[in-house]
Amino acid sequence: MNYTGRYPSSRPRRLRQSDWVRRLTREHRLSVDDLIWAMVVHDGAEDEIPVAAMPGVARYSVRAAAEAAKRAAKLGIPAIAVFPHIDAAKKDATGKEALNKNGLICTAVRAMKDAAPDVGIMVDVALDPFTDHGHDGLLRDGRIVNDDTVKVLTEQALVQVEAGADIVAPSDMMDGRVGAIRTALDAAGKHDTLIMSYAAKYASAFYGPYREAIGSGKLGSGAVANPGDKRTYQMDFANSDEAMREVAMDVAEGADMLLVKPGMPYLDIVARVKQEFGLPTYAFQVSGEYAMIKAAAQNGWIDEDRAIIESLTAFKRAGADGIVTYFAPKAAEMLG
Template sequence: MRRKRQSAWSRDLVRETRLTVADLVLTTVITDSESAEGPVPSLPGVARLGLDALVAQAREAASLGIPAIALFPHIDPSKKDGSASEALNADGLVPNAIRRLKAEVPEIGVIVDVALDPFTDHGHDGLMQGDVIDNDSTLDILARGAVILAEAGADIVAPSDMMDGRIGIVRDALDEAGHPDVMILSYAAKYASAFYGPYRDAIGTASALRGDKRTYQMDPANTEEALHEVAMDLNEGADMVMVKPGLPYLDICHRIKTEFGVPTFAFQVSGEYAMIQSAGENGWADSDRLLLETLTAFRRAGCDAVLTYGAIRAAKLLKS
């Protein structure tokens, strides 16, 4: 077996799994507050960006061949309320960001979340009745919000809320509003994970969150439930499905790809990326190699694409 490993060219010749720039989606955090722009302390190497900086970052990503960018908003806390009204503001941060990207960097695809947690004063993904997440009343605002994002120019809307039935409601709303070509990337298997901590700091929901999200996000111990979630979402009209978090759930990625054979994405979430960055900054490991190794692991498990904060960095490493 060692004979094939003796040189770089022979290792390359027999390599089974290939990671390319085309497999990467850049995840980025945007903000409507100048005072909030800048590095996120709990997420090394990641900063909240204003719209000018977002356009510059998207141009760099596109020049490297990264096919798409996924946006996550940090909004002024004064705009948050219990009904997530800012999610329906057609002149809000996310719709304006989409319009800027489509006008100035049209060659890159734009993916936007459909969820309420960046806009609620309680930090949950759905509307609340007392201490309970109200599934059905949430569906209407998700559908209306998805249409607003599509009208701004989003190429893919990504419901990440884990409300039951939301894919079908969103698909119907998009079709009825004249957006049949807008794709749906469903966060079909989204687990109630401890790996989301730095992201919640980045979008400003960590301090606001009341309780936890285990009544609607999945139990990390479950596999068969993930397959059921995927089957439901595909039946309702999802074009692609996503597993979140990524690295601790490679078995789920593999099962989904094997069972359904559909475009399967994974999200290398904030906690995963923060660990890679911290290991490098503290001299515990080579963070460049960690990044490429983990991204390759997603591809080996069957993922068609990976959402990562390290997309630009990985693209440069791959090109070099």
């Protein structure tokens, strides 16, 4: 060693030399309390239908979803986010099945709350699982119409809350939907229902496996009708200041909690949202993020368990109060 100056008196490696000191000086901690289990339910009789693009993830029947809610309670997972895969025959251009009080989501919510009343149930407010064109809103003359879509979304939210949902999470990115939903909930006496707004949801390539999971991958005719092209309402991935404007609007309209989607490629947005607004802020570790970790692990390229915990902890480090993730049950088991 040819170092001629005075050797530094400060040696950061001292704080890394043993497991006990690393634990003692750790800045951010991941716990089961940080997890929201992303779960897809289907309206068939088969308990579990594997999703090919998401190894280890299956669509659950209503019965299986109720059992999964019991499992969540045993694992200490606070909440489950439910997404539907409905029979294609029930889909149409208006997504009217979203308003069915005895439809899949309402039936599943009731069953899950009966099975595990202390587990919070979060429901997606959007039309893409219910429309035959795969878009989150009403499609007319090649355009997604905002205000008429908001009216339908408001009805959808009310139906889901009547079924027992604890959190409504509008993911559609229509302008003004949070305010409309909050007004309708309050008018119906549902003052305690939480709204977790997808306040900054980006038009992302990382949603592909999810579209298979919920069966919304059908391509329409032309670019606008293609459910993979949602750029007229989901955000441009190059923008961050725009996200702050979107979040500010949702906060002003009555959002209780904020969600950034996708997660890992948008840690900077998570950090800015939490720092600038201070509300409970969450990240969604989306299907593409899940699939990449699973695929790399299956090829022996990464250690799956370590990658799961590291990726989830990254959201906490960025400022997230919790994470919506398909890894929730496995992570909960690892966290003990």
